[in-house]
Amino acid sequence: MADGIRAVLLGAPGSGKGTQADRLASVLGVPAISTGELLRRAVTAGTPLGRKVGEVMAAGRLVDDALMAEVVRERLTSRDARGGFLLDGYPRTPPQAETLDEILADRDQKLDAVVYLDVPEEILVRRALARRRADDREEVVRERLRVYRESTEPLVGHFEGRGLLRRVDGDRPMDEVTRGILAALGRNGQWC
Ligand code: AP5
Numbered sequence: 001m002a003d004g005i006r007a008v009l010l011g012a013p014g015s016g017k018g019t020q021a022d023r024l025a026s027v028l029g030v031p032a033i034s035t036g037e038l039l040r041r042a043v044t045a046g047t048p049l050g051r052k053v054g055e056v057m058a059a060g061r062l063v064d065d066a067l068m069a070e071v072v073r074e075r076l077t078s079r080d081a082r083g084g085f086l087l088d089g090y091p092r093t094p095p096q097a098e099t100l101d102e103i104l105a106d107r108d109q110k111l112d113a114v115v116y117l118d119v120p121e122e123i124l125v126r127r128a129l130a131r132r133r134a135d136d137r138e139e140v141v142r143e144r145l146r147v148y149r150e151s152t153e154p155l156v157g158h159f160e161g162r163g164l165l166r167r168v169d170g171d172r173p174m175d176e177v178t179r180g181i182l183a184a185l186g187r188n189g190q191w192c
Contacts, residue, residue: 004030004084005185006109008091008100010155011117013144014124014131016170016177020117021088023178028187030084033075035092039063060135060143062092062151069099076103092152097159114159115181117170121145 005028009017021032039057042050049071053063072090075081091097104110128141135144159165166184170177182188 004028005086005187006030006084006104006112007185008087008111008114008159009117010114010152010159011170012119012121012124012148012152013141014127015117015119016127016174017088017117019174020115020170020177020181021086023174024181025086027178027182028084028086030086031080032086032088033081033090035068035071035087035089037089038071038075057135058140060140060147062147065093065095065099068092068096072096072099073103077107091155092148094154094158097155111164113166113185114155114164115166115168115184116156116159117168117177119170123171 009021011017018032018034018037021034025032036057039049039053043054043057044050049067052067056063068090072087076085076087087100091100100111124145125138125141128136128144129138135141156165166181168177168180168184172180179188
């Protein structure tokens, strides 16, 4: 595996992708890129992108694949992502997985690993409701989980089939999860 890792954090809403991506970014020296965060910033700033996606996000549905492709291509081709990245929240559908491969292939790059954070559903709901983000109302959380099962969960098998999937138990204290991910990536000892 190359030094500057190119990895995806995959998991249900509330599984800890954002929390772990932020911690691992500093340890691994690559940027954490959260598509949810990129979209939320666009909504807050009232950009054309933000105006297109605000309603969809508030309902817990997915932004369409073509629009996400533009957002992700622009972010992954920026200077700080050249040496690697931790992608949180993308890909979320089989077409998005194809787009990611295309973006990387255009630059003679490929994914090193996909970390799947495994957390039971009742814990996911509890975590989201405790956080109180704008889309963390119970009915929206349940819709995000439904959309996850329908559109994103099939990617677990897809990446497993490609030999890229690393399963990590995400229902543990945060430090243990961080250590588990680093071990799964072959980077043990980089977190105390
Ligand atoms: P996004 O921001 O990606 O939301 P999500 O996938 O629903 O994920 P969350 O942020 O809820 O959870 P997380 O897994 O990051 O967990 P976190 O670390 O925050 O996307 C939002 C929306 O944007 C989508 O619904 C969609 O509309 C749109 N979107 C984004 N990407 C898209 C794409 N590719 N295509 C189409 N649309 C897209 O942790 C959750 C809570 O749990 C926190 O309070 C945290 O402190 C706590 N916690 C974390 N780990 C632990 C632990 N080990 N123990 C106890 N508590 C923990």
